Amino acid sequence: MDGMFSIQVLSRALETWGLQVVSLGSEEGRSVAANPASAPAYICNLQEHWFALRRVEGGEWWNFNSLWVGLAPLSGFYLQAFLDSLREEGWTIFVVLGSLPAPQPGSLDAGTAGRWWSPEEARAATDEAERARKRGRLTAALEGVFERADRAGGAITLRSRDRGPGEPLSEGRATDSLLSDVPGGG
Template identity: 45%
Template sequence: MDSIFHEKQEGSLCAQHCLNNLLQGEYFTPVDLSSIAHQLDEEERMRMAEGGMASEEYRTFLQVREQSIYERLWQVISNALRVWGLEIILFNSREYQSLMINPINEKAFICNYKEHWFTIRKLGQQWFNLNSLLTGPELISDTYLALFLAQLQQEGYSIFVIRGNLPECEAEQILGFMRVQQQQRPRLIGEEAQMTLAQTEMGVGVEDEVVDEDEELRRALALSRQDIDVEDEEADLRRAIQLSMQGKGFPSSFGKTTSKEALQEHKSNQEAP
């Protein structure tokens, strides 16, 4: 898992994270994507201005340009990937669905819902959810991939298939020779932060856990010492009974004191001149 490049969410840079997680490297920065967006705006503005800056089409373009910035992010992503010879195809389009291609035979998908974009990519022989909102890559089995895509569609996501040769990466080389297992699924970054906050507010932390373990150890040792004292007392009682049976007598205080006290008194009498 360590070889997989995974950018976590920072601000509203999900388009950047989506692209970089797809390409498995720091290929794009906010400045790069802003430059692409500006270039697209200028190209469209020039096309609209061909009919005259006073035309209805041009005025409409100026009014909706700011309103459609998030809806046009797919154009920015599409143009960014075109540099690498990659193509975006709408997954649920009639043209693509007519091909009847099994999703596991693809290389990658880009998913979008409202303002959020994230990548699902195949590395080696396994699929991974590289959503920047997760604390790390999430392994997706081949049998679950189609169900996962269907679930995303039901939730309103638009899914795009990525076609073309993705750039080489370390994870692809390593996972091409081995398969990984994931013991614990990554959490959403928000959930992780909430858990940390809750633990802090409750005063639960690593130090507290160590204190609890030390307290439990002390209790265990105390119980152990009690058991030893009980065992010693029982042993003394057995020895006292044995001495009594041998006819050596036992002090008159027997029965009024504990067996340990009686034995000590008996020893003192034996040692007295």
């Protein structure tokens, strides 16, 4: 009812595709752990959050974590380090064994769910999502500045936190000062 699935439910769903899910810590999973890029996919869980890592055409890996800004590519080299860091953070990792369905590129037919993206489309979507996230932070910061100015009678004074009274403010310093209140903004 709450959308929280157990690994048993996910396992049963994947069985319909001829796939098997095993814990990375199991005997079968440990054989994959020596060469993590040999698995077709991983399912990761922490508390009530699940996400997948999947190998696609050309051996590229993608992180499908919905908490991230967009799809994130992973190199085969980084995959091992990423899985290790997840385990250290308390994530439970499951290996998907078997042959994943082949990508079905192209447009959606009526009644089908999802859409296959090429790696280039996924990268472009991720880059655009990151740009939108940054624009959103800047917009929020500017709205906050304008709100404070409105409450103070409509005046806006730009000054750097480390600038003394009467000291000129350069354009770069104004930008730095404005963005210093924005998380990750500068």
